[in-house]
Amino acid sequence: MAATAKLARQIGALATKSGGGWYGPHMAAASRAIAERLPLVDLVLEIRDARIPLSSEYEQLRNYPSSSRRIIVMNKMDLANRSQIKLLNFLLARVRELKRTNYFNYTAVIMLIGIPNVGKSALANSLHQIGRISAAEKGKLKHAIVSPNPGETKDISSFKIGSHPNVYVLDTPGVLPPKILNTEVYSKLALTGSIRDCLVGERGIAQYLLALLNSSDEYKKWAKLSMNVNDRTFLDLEAEGLSSCELDKKQKRQYPTDHTQDFIVHDVRRTLFETISFFDGNVQVGEDLSRLIETQFTSLREAFQVPVELGEEAQNKVAAKLLNLFRTGRLGHYTLDSLPWHT
Ligand SMILES: Nc1nc2c(ncn2[C@@H]2O[C@H](COP(=O)(O)OP(=O)(O)OP(=O)(O)O)[C@@H](O)[C@H]2O)c(=O)[nH]1
């Protein structure tokens, strides 16, 4: 992991040198608006990205005094609706408990806060929908905009999630501190999508992703994809009188070339498995790791069916497609922060 961490720090350092581009007037204003409201709300729900439970901490809350009013939620664990119902019931029960000691305030407000892109708006929508499912207002449900790009929510808005007492959640804009000193944390935030790709460059982020994949065991799960290809080459294809190349072309012609199609994801996983397992160097050594990543970019271009004629631009396209697969969970599940084992 040492070579991977080094690469993460290098990429993070390059990006942070270019200045705090992630922190604009919008974020500064949002940060002030959140800080002003913080003392007025009944509960604060800090949303974190389960892949980076430490790096996605909302820094301004570190010294937040009342821990009884602060709840941390790990999002993106691909919560089923069931667990969101559980979360809603838990929140409503918590509000009722607080109201018993503070019943003069009839309406309760829960503020969702977190760094950009952790899923605050998606969670606000779910809680609102589940909370209002049997309510008369069902037809008038509001909808917060959810997007894969960070910085989508610009203003604080409220969503009703319960009655008796009336309970509202406030969806807020994602906020990061103006300075991120830890360059490795910076790279993790870029990889998980909390910092806009253009600030780091998709290619650099994809190199970091490949370094992580190369030093984790996830790729071993894709061994059977490689074997399937061989099986097909020797048995089925012969029976059908097709070469493996002909079969591949035949299959691919049936679909539009969308990099999220199953067969492309399959090819990408197989390519990653083969490049890692046939590699003759040591991925813990920086130079070897860079050599492997370079080879992988070339092989992945084919897997993603990016035309070679695009030249340099082809590399950027490969990087963008690879990041998209990672961020939608199609390259496996990862925890990027090293946690003490007891957490
Ligand atoms: N896999 C997965 N994706 C999620 C989950 N929650 C949200 N997302 C996705 O994460 C992306 C960001 O979600 P948003 O709800 O817009 O995030 P946000 O925290 O409101 O972002 P900002 O408004 O930019 O701060 C979207 O592409 C969502 O579809 C989840 O539990 N699992």
Ligand SMILES: [Mg+2]
């Ligand atoms: Mg949002």
